[in-house]
Amino acid sequence: MTPFSYSRASDAGQAVQLGAMAQAKYLGGGTNLVDLLRETIERPSSLVDVTGLSSSITSTPSGGLMIGAATTNTALAEHRLVRSQYPMLTRSIVAGASAQIRNMATVGGNILQRTRCAYFYDTEGSRCNKRSPGQGCDAIDGFNRNHAILGTSKSCVATHPSDMCVALAALDAIVHLQGPAGSRAIPLTDLHLLPDDDPQNEAVLLPGELITAIELPAPLVGTRSSYRKVRDRASYAFALVSVAAVLAVENGKVTDVRLALGGVAPKPWRARQSENALLGGPATEAAFRSAAEAELIDAVPLSGNGFKVELAIRTMTAVLTSLAGDFS
Template sequence: MTPFTYSRASDTASAVQFGAMAQAKYLGGGTNLVDLLRETIEQPSSLIDVTGLSSAITPTADGGLLIGAAAKNTALAEHRLVLSHYPMLTRSIVAGASAQIRNMATVGGNILQRTRCAYFYDTEGSRCNKRSLGQGCDAIDGFNRNHAILGASSSCVATHPSDMCVALAALDALVHLQGPTGARVIPLVDLHLLPDNDPGKETVLLPGELITAIELPSPLVGGRSTYRKVRDRASYAFALVSVAAILAVEDGKVTGVRLAFGGVAPKPWRAKKAENALLGAPATEATFRKAAEAELAHATPLSGNGFKVELAIRTVAALMTSLAGDQS
């Protein structure tokens, strides 16, 4: 492990001041960053502990929710307003990790966790463009069962590992940022980048920028929501395919829909094509399947993960049919 200095931020201003230093990293729960430090994938010269910053979860004036970035995943999943207004978010967090990890992990850290691609972690024997641009990507022609079918590139086919982010994408969450040049708010769906030619650049964060809060808008009127994660085993495992869905139905037709995928792309994947196909359409299994097929029409499977296309389509159709049935 590379030597580093450690500082504990007492407020956002001091955190950003420390974070503006070269090769500095913000430390939340450390459930991903510490592993990356041990593997020498991350080699910061300084760590800024931000766990003492805001962890409050408070309602907003417009009926939404403001979540401090230092809130623990367990606290968020168990919060009464999340359980009552955003149950999909609770389901995604509980599906995402063991209780011990949820108790340590922070919301901000979860959003910024890095891929669990085995080739990314194999620093001794595998080529990875995320670690060193220009090396190549051994996953493309290797064991790629868990890799991306949407949004990948010839440089990288890794998937984003977060379950919580998939739910946040479907919920139209906003990310509050504070950096050396000031504050800004961006949609969560715009935070993460697709790999293109530079897989090591994973977010739009500027140097020294810190996630301070996540904001959820008020729930979709008349909508019901849920999250389903398909994985190789029921115990702690990353998604092969996951789906976060919100559906509102009136008189047998879709009046509102939000849909996002996990386990299939380098970022939480908002399924806009499927949403557009569903609005105003009959709330039937056939319609849901056709919309999912439209979203997956341009999928580019690898040698070992072609099954993900049909798996995603079936998961969407089953999940949306269940939600529609709850409103009939």
């Protein structure tokens, strides 16, 4: 492990001040960063502990929630307003990791966690453009069963590992940032970058910028939501495919729909083509499958993960059909 200095920030302003130095990294619960340090994938010269930042969950004037970035996953999943108004978010967090990890992991850290691609972690024997730009990607012609089928490039086919982010994408969450240049807020769906030719650049954060909070808009009246995760084993496995869905149906027609996918792309994938195909149309199983097929039309499967195309279509169809049944 590369030597580094350590400091603990008492608030966001101090954290940004400390994080502005070269090669600094922000440390939350450490459930991902410590692994990366141990494997020498990350080599910061200093760590800035941000667990002292806000961990509050408060109602906003518009009826939504403001969630401090230092909130643990457990605290978020168990909060009464989250459980009652955003149950899909609770389900996604509980599906994401063991209780021990949820007790440590923070919301900000979860959002910025790096891929769990085995080639990314194999520093001795594998090429990885995300880890070493220009080196190549051994996953493309290797064991790629768990890899992405949407939004990939010739440089990288890794998936984003977060379950929580998939739910946040479907909920139109807003990410609040603070950095040396000031504060700003962006949609979570705009935070993560697709790999293109620069897979080492994973988010739009500026140097020294820090996530301070996540804002959830007020729940949509008359909607139902669900989160479903398909994986190789019943617990503590990353998604092959996951679906977060919000649906409203009136007189047999879809009046509102929000869809996001996990396990299939380098970022939480908002299924805009499916949404556009469904809105105003019939809330039927056939319509749901057709819309899912429209989203996967641009999928580029690899040698070992072609099954994900049909799996994603079937999972989306099943989740939407189940939700539509609540309006019967």
